[in-house]
Amino acid sequence: MSRINKNVILALLTLTSSAFLLFQLYYYKHYLSAKNGAGLSKSKGSQNGFDSTQWEGWFRIAENMGFQCLKIESKDPRLDGIDSLSGTEIPLHYICRLANHAIHLVVFHERNGNYLWHGHLRLKGHMDRRFVPFRKLQFGRYPGAFDRPELQQITVDGLEVFIPKDPVHFLEEIPHSRFIECRYKEARAFFQQYLDDNTVEAMTFRKNAKELLQLAAKTLKKLGVRFWLSSGTCLGWYRQCNIIPYSKDVDLGIFIQDYKSDIISAFHDVGLPLKHKFGKVEDSLELSFQGKDDIKLDIFFFYEETDHMWNGGTQAKTGKKFKYLFPKFTLCWTEFVDMKIHVPCETVEYIEANYGKSWKIPVKTWDWKRSPPNVRPNGIWPISEWDEVIQLY
Numbered sequence: 001m002s003r004i005n006k007n008v009i010l011a012l013l014t015l016t017s018s019a020f021l022l023f024q025l026y027y028y029k030h031y032l033s034a035k036n037g038a039g040l041s042k043s044k045g046s047q048n049g050f051d052s053t054q055w056e057g058w059f060r061i062a063e064n065m066g067f068q069c070l071k072i073e074s075k076d077p078r079l080d081g082i083d084s085l086s087g088t089e090i091p092l093h094y095i096c097r098l099a100n101h102a103i104h105l106v107v108f109h110e111r112n113g114n115y116l117w118h119g120h121l122r123l124k125g126h127m128d129r130r131f132v133p134f135r136k137l138q139f140g141r142y143p144g145a146f147d148r149p150e151l152q153q154i155t156v157d158g159l160e161v162f163i164p165k166d167p168v169h170f171l172e173e174i175p176h177s178r179f180i181e182c183r184y185k186e187a188r189a190f191f192q193q194y195l196d197d198n199t200v201e202a203m204t205f206r207k208n209a210k211e212l213l214q215l216a217a218k219t220l221k222k223l224g225v226r227f228w229l230s231s232g233t234c235l236g237w238y239r240q241c242n243i244i245p246y247s248k249d250v251d252l253g254i255f256i257q258d259y260k261s262d263i264i265s266a267f268h269d270v271g272l273p274l275k276h277k278f279g280k281v282e283d284s285l286e287l288s289f290q291g292k293d294d295i296k297l298d299i300f301f302f303y304e305e306t307d308h309m310w311n312g313g314t315q316a317k318t319g320k321k322f323k324y325l326f327p328k329f330t331l332c333w334t335e336f337v338d339m340k341i342h343v344p345c346e347t348v349e350y351i352e353a354n355y356g357k358s359w360k361i362p363v364k365t366w367d368w369k370r371s372p373p374n375v376r377p378n379g380i381w382p383i384s385e386w387d388e389v390i391q392l393y
Contacts, residue, residue: 092119113339144177145333187241202245228342284312321378
């Protein structure tokens with residue numbers, strides 16, 4: 001085997017096989033203005049890694065070695081709501097082929113929250129759809145998000161490459177890595193139609209809610225419990241890329257099969273005491289924790305049926321039970337309040353179930369027992385169970 005073919009095969013293995021994954025990290029840093037970007041956060045720091053000149057140099061070297069190469073670039077989605085920057089393109093994928101071999105170089109970008117993101121491999125109109133069997137590529141069917149891995153350098157056949165120090169964790173992330181971007185352009189349009197609340201009270205609430213959400217996420221991640229943005233917090237992310245200032249709480253969802261008995265004690269240990277506990281693990285469980293300045297953290301547990309999912313609600317003074325029905329959904333990653341966090345992949349269906357077709361219009365008066373279009377009566381707790389299923393603190 002000639003040296004060049006040997007390197008091609010090695011590169012292919014280290015880049016795409018289940019044994020070795022080559023990381024080429026590209027850090028794309030810039031500042032985003034909150035007033036121009038619907039509450040977008042700033043991404044701080046200097047540019048590191050490969051700059052555009054180095055990428056083009058790598059591209060030319062590959063072509064000089066006899067490779068045919070395809071470069072995939074696209075607009076940076078984070079700049080979508082800023083007119084002066086929305087056309088800025090960033091490198092996403094490089095695909096080079098030689099004879100029957102192909103190398104797929106995936107460009108990972110550093111994002112707020114200390115995670116890595118790669119973009120969608122979307123071919124432009126003039127590109128050859130038969131350049132490589134694109135459907136067989138492991139990356140690029142959709143944008144993806146990954147925990148930032150610690151890298152280690154190894155030498156394979158005389159070549160120095162970097163791989164994740166924990167390759168098993170990285171490989172386990174791949175099938176669950178799908179990423180949904182916040183709709184920055186629509187969020188900007190929303191705030192042009194409905195002026196943002198920039199009062200001291202609103203800004204203070206958003207700051208405290210952000211800190212509460214970050215603390216809750218850190219606590220649940222330590223426990224190994226999957227969760228996602230739910231109810232008003234999910235609506236705020238999808239509609240306006242921000243926390244709704246009049247919501248007065250933070251809402252999370254958890255699948256009941258992911259419940260752990262030490263959730264309550266874990267939150268207590270980080271300064272979030274239990275405010276109320278409604279229901280039980282077998283039926284309509286709901287937990288609420290007290291954050292600072294009277295901000296609540298509400299956790300709703302979701303139960304799966306044959307054709308839908310639901311979470312429960314309980315009225316403390318009457319023992320009445322309620323059920324909120326949702327179409328089945330899966331989880332995707334997004335970026336919100338400077339961290340990587342889960343949301344329902346089927347976001348519109350999820351939000352419309354909870355808020356109806358008019359979810360784009362702000363509603364400040366909300367009755368949790370009557371307003372949601374997906375709420376249904378679900379009986380009454382027997383008085384003999386009230387001590388267990390209605391606990392107020």
